[in-house]
Amino acid sequence: MLKKIGIKDPEKQMLKLMESGAVPYRGVKQKDVRNALEERFExxxxxxxxxxxxxxxxYPGVPxxxxxxxxxxxxxxxxxxSDKGNLVEDWYERMYAQRRAGSSNRPESRQxxxxxxxxxxxxxxxSEQIKKDRFIDRVDSVNIGGKEKPALHEIKSTKGKLQERDKEQFEDMMKVAKAERNGVEARGADGRMQKVDQVVYTLTDPRGVAKNEDWIVDQLTKYRNNLSFEVFDAQGKRMMIDARSLKRSKDGELVLPDGIRNRLGLK
Known part of the structure; x- marks a missing residue:
């Protein structure tokens, strides 16, 4: 990856950082050395x-x-x-969260x-208890009916099916959002503290949307008043999907409409 952005001999540069003591490695766990090197180049x-x-x-001519x-x-x-998830989250933070934080009439944003x-x-x-400590990627916002509301926000870069641990984490997030009392609070667009009762689940890879399409529809049906999915098509255009986006198939089942499926390349 480093060579792709024009860094020459990245291995040699990493070795130099370690030998100079800028990135200690003697007696340090390999994982920690790797993380320190990644931070240097991130x-x-x-x-x-x-x-x-x-x-x-x-990318001339591309927005x-x-x-x-x-x-x-x-x-x-x-x-x-692991490396991809952390980097994509930081990319999202820089592209969207930091730029929005300076906008007026937006709820509080924190990581x-x-x-x-x-x-x-x-x-x-x-029914409200969670299985383990949870670290929610962001407390951000979602636009509902033209109004910005605080939301718990998780960002996933998977191109495959979500694992069971991801789904357990999701269920715990929904419990936190739907709790009737003493939930997570954030400062709203009006400057007042309010309970966070929305969840935004971002899938940055359309292949991940395709692999989890049925699950997405099931969750939107189950949590129709508290959940939105933010997804990207292959060109990088974002769209929000919530329960209002669903339609009835000929068999009477709720599904994603053809317009959304075509944009995402779903078969």
Whole structure:
């Protein structure tokens, strides 16, 4: 990936960082050394993914957001899921969350909200209890009926089916959003604190949407008043899907409409 953004001999540069002591490695766990090296190069990678001038040269005539998406995919599609997930989340933060944070009339935005299972589960019915500590990617917002409302926001870059641990995490997020009392609070667009009762689930890869289409429809049906999915097509155009997006098939089942399915390349 580093060679793709024009960094020459990245292996040699990493070795130099370790030998100089800039990135300690003696007696340090391999995972921690790797994370430290990634942190060193991440600003350059994110700049390649988001800088308007360089993206305009690489993708002439392509709108900035779409060009940034294509560059993100070019650089991350071959990474392992852990490295890819962290980098895509940081890309999303830079492309959308940071730019929106300065806008007027928007709810509070913050990253990595911890929900402690021990604290959360105190004096709650079993139906509201979560299985383990949860770290929600963002407390952000979603537009509902023309109004911005605070939302718990999870960002997934998977191209395959969600794993059971992902679905368990999702169910716990929905429990937090739907809790009748003492839920997560955030400052709304009007400046007042309010309970967060919405969840936005972002899938950045349309292949991941295709693999989880039935699950997405099931969750929108189950949590129709509290859930939205944000998805990207292959060109990098975003769209929001909620229960109002669904339609009845000839068999009477709720499904994604053909217009959305065609945009996402679903078969």
């Amino acid at each position: 600003p350059q990678v994110l700049k390649s993914m988001t800088d308007e001038a360089s993206l305009a040269k690489r 900035h957001e779409e060009a940034a998406y294509r560059e993100m995919r070019r650089l991350t599609d071959e990474l392992n899921s 990595h909200q911890k929900v402690s299972a021990a604290e959360w589960n105190k004096n709650r019915p079993a």
